[in-house]
Amino acid sequence: MHSRRKFFSHMGTVAGTLATLPFFQSDSGKALLEALARQPDATDEDFWRLIQQAYTVSPTILNLNNGGVSPSPKVVQEAVERYNRLSNEAPSYYMWRILDNGREPLRAQLAGLLGSSPEEVAINRNASEALETVIFGLQLKAGDEVVLSKYDYPNMMNAWKQRAHRDGVVLKWVDLDLPMEEESAIAERYISQFTDKTRVVHLTHMINWNGQVLPVRTIAEQARARGIDVMVDAAHSFVHLDFKVEELQCDYLGTSLHKWLCAPFGSGLLYVRQPKIETIYPLFAAPEPDSSDIRKFEHLGTRSFAIEQAIGQAVQFHKLIGSARKEARLKYLRTYWLDQVRDLPGFRSYTPENPDLAGAIANVGFGNRDAGELYDHLFKKYKIHTVPIKWEGINGVRITPNVYTLTEDLDRLVFAIKDYVWSN
Template identity: 30%
Template sequence: MKSQGRRKFIQSITSGAAASIALPSIAFASINENLEASFEQLFDTNYTDEESFWEAVKNQFKFADGLFYFNNASLGSSSLPIRQATNSFRETLDGFPSKYMWGGWNKEKEHTRKLVADLFSVSEEEIALTHNTTEGMNLIARSFDLQAGDEVILADHEHASGTIPWEVWQETKGIKLVRPTLPILPKSIDEVVQVFKNAISPQTKVISMCHIVNTNGMILPVKDISKLAHENGILVAVDGAQSSGMFTIDLHDLGCDFYTASSHKWLFAPKGIGVFYAKKESQHHLKPLMVARGHTDTSIRRLENYNTRNLPELLGLGASVKFHNEIGSDKITKRSFELKSYFRNKIKDNPKFKIKTPEADELSSAIQVVELVGKNVREVKKQLFDQYGIDCRPMTKFGLNAIRLSFAIYITKKDIDYLVDALERI
């Protein structure tokens, strides 16, 4: 990217703050200079190879000294440009609180909604800007007027935030929660689809499912299951916490009715901002969790009517999507699968390791789970951190006894080499 193009990008990433300036202009000039400096290496350099580019991407993230962070599936980090843009919004808000909380940023909020909608190839009238995946699952589970005897399918690998809302809001009414068992290492999409097909009955009203399960990183075939569900008059709700931002997602193509995601994982947005999608034809099923002035709004915005909320973080989501787009969704998708393949190839012939994530690209991506044979996973996790500064997540459910490794865009092949060396030593 040439200097002129970079300056244009930096101006766009801080447009919300600059357009509604309430602090001295010199402060924003300083912010722009910092942003330009942080992007100079990434976009103004001619790289000799692809890995050099990704090394530069890594430099846009700042972690604690000595930390090798392979735990993005738990919580992501915001890149320096996203942090700086969010902080500039925060300073603007604190400079004139009442103006920017209630109306001063309406255009910027809608611009962020449009950026998110475009990222998922849907209409901005199908996107609500919420807090996290948990809120979205509660919104869905509480909305339905299900009757005793109705059934909701929730596979056994669902996250607690995807099951508890159904238990509290529906199971207590006599609704049956059907919990089919997913295979740990399916060989094909059809094998997974068959699990849901076998669980469907004439009483099934909703299938609630993960796009990627957090236990072993398995991708579930949302498109195939949505098609099956709709043929039987069943709605589909998707927990997209682990997929949004990892690879390209077209929600219309997936076919689900609802999709909720935390943007602070693979989109690297500020913490506490979420994305909620509802297909236009399915929005009439939904009721807001909170009501306030403006509750008569018939658009999807009624689902995010909080009155006072953390708008700098919301606008920071817009900066996050711009950062994602600047690198390129296709490029990020390719990188996610490339790092997965690189890691698996380095350990596949070592009998000390047992990979417990499906191999096929349609069934897994940048989350991989591996057992060190004969080792307790909690002890492995402790050794990795204490001796090598590697942070990851131990997974003990379903007999995994394995560490979960996240290969986000700030992970390089050198980092994976270091990880594998540490695993071999342990």
């Protein structure tokens, strides 16, 4: 009963914050707030249909490439427009004297989602900027080793290659046979690369190519016991999986907020564990580069205050759904459509079956057929937007639903895939 009262108290606070916004004064918005009272689960299609109505997604093109970038709900779009109009009334006044005052409360909100101190969170524009701040800011010397994988995001690999080229840092590549179903086997691939020269291990929490989740904590504990810094690319795991940063035991984390938080395009977050802040040089010049103040990583010059401040509405919308409910729904959607196509001839999944090692992202192929064929079939004939992936050992199409995706949308996907298999 105490837990139930706490839930309704929390939801009352969130709903009260959102209720004054234009969308939540509409019939659809009011219905969504009322539906939360019945504590809907991952299979409640009536509830998730109301979530869909909170977005402005196309009724004709089925977007199943949310792994690239996700659309924002109406409340976030409205906020961007509102803050942008305000900024244009007198830019230097409203941006720096009014909207800029919202950064500290926003920092606290993001820290709440992450489970960290606000003094460990910097607001920036995307995961690449966040992680490259650390990659280029680490005080490494020639011969220092960095452990990483060729399944990491290309921007991150290229940044590390640049450090190797400029500074003589040694890159040690981990071989992964994706998909992998055993956490211990994955962890051993990384841990076996550690030597007394290893200074950093770079871990992609959820691999963008196929949705494989790495056992970050297991690897991180072994790394930190050896004095090795742990960097986590959480572009696809932050508010996709229900976790707090302390559970990962990492030193640095970067993520894009325009993916699973559905914040405005061009928003991101950098986490640096407090004792490490003073050891990292900022990517953009700051007055005191050796400072222990996390804000030294926010000297970006003029940026869009409208985009930054509208992150707050995205946080509130996410909290309205709830982290645990969101993760359960995303995993349910992946299982829903995969279970209907896995018995088709030539079916091959590049995504783990282990529910602890996957989320919403799945990648499938059929026999040796080129991924581009299935991609073309899905879009040209059925207007289903996905992305073909041909990377290392993967040759499949990545399918990525989000909270606004309904099972009837995935029925359309299943029908299209079956048509592809049986008509070719």
